[in-house]
Amino acid sequence: MAVCFIAIPNFGRLSQDVPWGRPSWVSLGGTCGAARLLQRRLSNTTVRFHGKWKVNMGAVEHTLFAFMVGLTACGLAGSVMELISGRRLAFVEPYVSPAHVLRSLFATACAGPLMFANEALDAWWQSRISASALISCGCTATVWALALGVVLIDIASRAGILLGLADFSA
Structure with a gap:
């Protein structure tokens, strides 16, 4: 009550x-x-x-939704890439290579925040970066996931409008 x-x-x-x-x-x-x-x-x-x-709370809810969309897409893409290749996710071969630029760009755009976080954690465990640099990398990965979520929501809404599936006008 x-x-x-x-x-x-x-x-x-x-x-x-x-x-x-x-x-x-x-x-x-x-x-x-x-x-x-x-x-x-x-x-x-x-x-x-x-x-x-x-x-x-409208702006906060929209921001959190975009962040969660980006984090979900990032996690799904990263997990699928790790399952296919059998290697840990990082900015190295087979994920990023100069021979396959478009594939590398797509992999970095989708799973980049996790790649960046993995690289930052490795560097911190090996004492190559400080704790403040690790926090900075974490903030960058968070903003990257938020930006990815905004882009994915925009692509989904435009695709829905173009296909005539839904009316998103507000």
Whole structure:
């Protein structure tokens, strides 16, 4: 049973008693009346309430979704490449080679964040880079996975529109 606190001026009294024994500023209905009204009026946005603050979570949710799409694509591509070749994922042959530039570009674009993270962890375990450099590599791999997710979502939405499968206009 959720409790929602509503700020009601009570003119110096700590609480107002109501017939069923709870103060008037405590509602046991799960959501406040003001929150219900705001939810009805803003039905197309995601709104969370934290005290008196209103937080719109739309941009955060879209960013996390794009990151998870990129991370999933990266993990799937990296796992398939490791299963096919039988070698650990890194920026070396057979994944990256000057003889097969397009294949190397595709492999690096899709599984690059994992390749980069593997190389950074190897360098850190062999004491070739510091902990701050490892953190920097981790942040770069995270941003790379986010960018990959944005690109994949854009490609999927454009392909869906071109094929007429869905209407993504908002």
